[in-house]
Amino acid sequence: MQHFFMLIFFSFWGGVLLAYIPLYKRPTLYFFAEFFKGVAVAAAALFFVGTPTALVVAGFGLLAGNLWFPLPHWKKRESIYGNVSGLLLFLAPDLFLLFVSWVIIIYLLRQEPVNEIFMSFYLLLPLLMLLTGKSDIYILFSTLILIIVLIDNLKRLEDGLKIAIKKAGWKILCNRQPVLSPACRKNLRRVGYVSVVLLLLLAFFLNRYVYRGFGMQVELFRSGPKELKVVALTFDDGPDPRFTPLILDILEEYDIKATFFMVGKHAEKYPHIARLVEEAGHEIGNHTYSHANLLQASAYRISNEITRGEEAILNSTGKRPSLLRPPRGLYNPTVKEKAREMGYTIALWSLSSNDWLELRPLDITRRILRNVSNGDIILFHDSGDLIRSEGGDRLSTVLSLKPIIEGLKEQDYIFVTITEMMILSGLSGDI
Numbered sequence: 273m274q275h276f277f278m279l280i281f282f283s284f285w286g287g288v289l290l291a292y293i294p295l296y297k298r299p300t301l302y303f304f305a306e307f308f309k310g311v312a313v314a315a316a317a318l319f320f321v322g323t324p325t326a327l328v329v330a331g332f333g334l335l336a337g338n339l340w341f342p343l344p345h346w347k348k349r350e351s352i353y354g355n356v357s358g359l360l361l362f363l364a365p366d367l368f369l370l371f372v373s374w375v376i377i378i379y380l381l382r383q384e385p386v387n388e389i390f391m392s393f394y395l396l397l398p399l400l401m402l403l404t405g406k407s408d409i410y411i412l413f414s415t416l417i418l419i420i421v422l423i424d425n426l427k428r429l430e431d432g433l434k435i436a437i438k439k440a441g442w443k444i445l446c447n448r449q450p451v452l453s454p455a456c457r458k459n460l461r462r463v464g465y466v467s468v469v470l471l472l473l474l475a476f477f478l479n480r481y482v483y484r485g486f487g488m489q490v491e492l493f494r495s496g497p498k499e500l501k502v503v504a505l506t507f508d509d510g511p512d513p514r515f516t517p518l519i520l521d522i523l524e525e526y527d528i529k530a531t532f533f534m535v536g537k538h539a540e541k542y543p544h545i546a547r548l549v550e551e552a553g554h555e556i557g558n559h560t561y562s563h564a565n566l567l568q569a570s571a572y573r574i575s576n577e578i579t580r581g582e583e584a585i586l587n588s589t590g591k592r593p594s595l596l597r598p599p600r601g602l603y604n605p606t607v608k609e610k611a612r613e614m615g616y617t618i619a620l621w622s623l624s625s626n627d628w629l630e631l632r633p634l635d636i637t638r639r640i641l642r643n644v645s646n647g648d649i650i651l652f653h654d655s656g657d658l659i660r661s662e663g664g665d666r667l668s669t670v671l672s673l674k675p676i677i678e679g680l681k682e683q684d685y686i687f688v689t690i691t692e693m694m695i696l697s698g699l700s701g702d703i
């Protein structure tokens with residue numbers, strides 16, 4: 273976490289200091305100066321950290337400096353379009369090329385002001401990110417950009433609404449004074465910015481809290497015997513055609529058996545990958561069919577998710593799972609009751625790699641090796657994203673796996689599956 277806060281701090285002040293480059297003294301080059309700021313901050317984040325999340329965090333810091341400029345400036349901020357364009361070059365090069373084409377084509381065909389063309393593109397940015405399969409954190413960041421664009425253009429939106437009302441023939445409404453005064457719009461912008469920041473931070477830390485777990489629940493299997501130097505490696509959200517085979521190769525190299533908690537619809541989508549896991553002798557658990565949040569689900573939805581997940585895994589691998597891991601470790605009494613009725617043992621974890629944050633491989637390795645203890649069940653992901661169950665970048669997980677295994681071997685740890693861990697704990701599988 274300290275890396276993220278440092279990244280926000282340095283990108284914030286980096287963006288502030290870059291605002292004093294000579295280009296800013298020439299209004300005609302203002303956009304290019306802003307573009308340079310975005311490029312510089314994004315390039316620095318990639319060089320020093322090198323993960324997708326780092327790009328977004330650096331972008332967040334840069335936009336914060338742009339929105340809340342702390343020092344006297346020769347010119348008032350005009351827009352975020354230059355900053356975002358520079359960031360977009362690194363966030364999504366394909367969308368950056370689309371953006372350039374968008375500006376050129378619309379300007380040549382319609383001769384609209386460039387700012388209007390920029391705004392029209394960034395209003396569509398979240399949808400474009402989604403359609404091109406970008407990571408959830410990119411989609412959240414582009415949604416933040418959309419909100420900023422909307423808030424910054426309240427006057428234009430209000431004028432557009434008045435024109436639409438006038439065309440509709442409602443002249444009485446059209447003749448009224450502006451709905452929002454300049455002071456009201458200013459305060460609304462402040463409230464909007466603060467609300468968006470608070471919502472993003474809430475979502476981020478809620479995810480972090482969930483993946484750290486809720487303590488040692490005695491009715492669930494969460495760790496093995498503390499007197500034995502054993503650990504269990506587990507991988508959630510797969511199978512995935514990009515990362516699962518790479519993980520399997522590493523486990524085979526070190527002759528380690530792990531436990532893979534598969535999402536049913538992913539097993540349906542990639543049955544050949546699911547079979548590779550089973551053929552390699554790894555244990556397979558049920559992670560529900562659609563990675564649904566079972567905490568607030570009805571009894572019928574819970575049963576359906578478990579049953580469909582089981583059927584998909586059975587059809588793909590030929591084996592029925594006996595372990596259940598609720599998505600994000602969230603459960604309620606109904607989940608426990610349905611799991612027992614269906615012959616499942618709920619298996620959680622005691623140590624998370626936090627790889628869902630898309631940390632650097634070095635950070636993931638250090639976290640595991642510094643915090644591991646006897647009997648730990650270690651949580652990794654071979655698929656999944658911040659919100660969706662698929663689409664994230666798990667390359668850091670793959671790159672951290674070898675040094676983690678070698679480090680644990682140096683500490684004389686033995687690798688077991690969860691079922692083997694349960695046997696060592698004196699459990700038969702029913703808790």
